[in-house]
Amino acid sequence: MPEETQIVPEEETATAGTGASRLEEEGDIAADYLEELLDIADIDGDIDIEVRNGRTYISIVAEEGSDSLANLVGEGGEVLEALQELTRLSVLSSTESRSRLVLDISGYRDRRSAELAKIASDAAALIAAGTESVALEPMGAYERKIVHDTIADLGLESESEGEGVNRHIVVTAAQ
Secondary structure, rough: OOOOEOOOOOOHHHHHOOOHHHHHHHHHHHHHHHHHHHHHOOOOOOOEEEOOOOOOEEEEEEEOOOOOOHHOHHHHHHHHHHHHHHHHHHHHHOOOOOOOOOEOOOHHHHHHHHHHHHHHHHHHHHHHOOEEEEOOOOOHHHHHHHHHHHHHHOOOOEEEEEEEEEEEEEEEEEO
């Protein structure tokens, strides 16, 4: 049976009057949902809950050296994204409040964030070399946010263009 660990920083517990307690409740509901899912699928994993920056972060990790959770990430994180949406729906049905929780499995999001930072710096290098604009690959809203933040930190501008699965970022020099 999966183990559940809850990590709540002190500053979050100090403000637990409204926002933090709601986020903690979201985390508990999400963890229960995911634990049941893991039990049904007979997959071992530990569930960690962390509340930070106004969001609930849920992580599922396997024992070291095990790749038992790889199928829950899927190619390009597709299964992970679907599980995140299902978990958000579970929270919505229990709380009647929309959730912005972030689900990570086996550190996939950290690895992908590093890849996105590299994509952003490669685009910045092209702009520095004289390219007027660089269109990046389509990506989801969460990944676009990471890239927008990285591009801004690099002193450039970025804008999302396109619709649906074709939504992508275009990077340009700051005006």
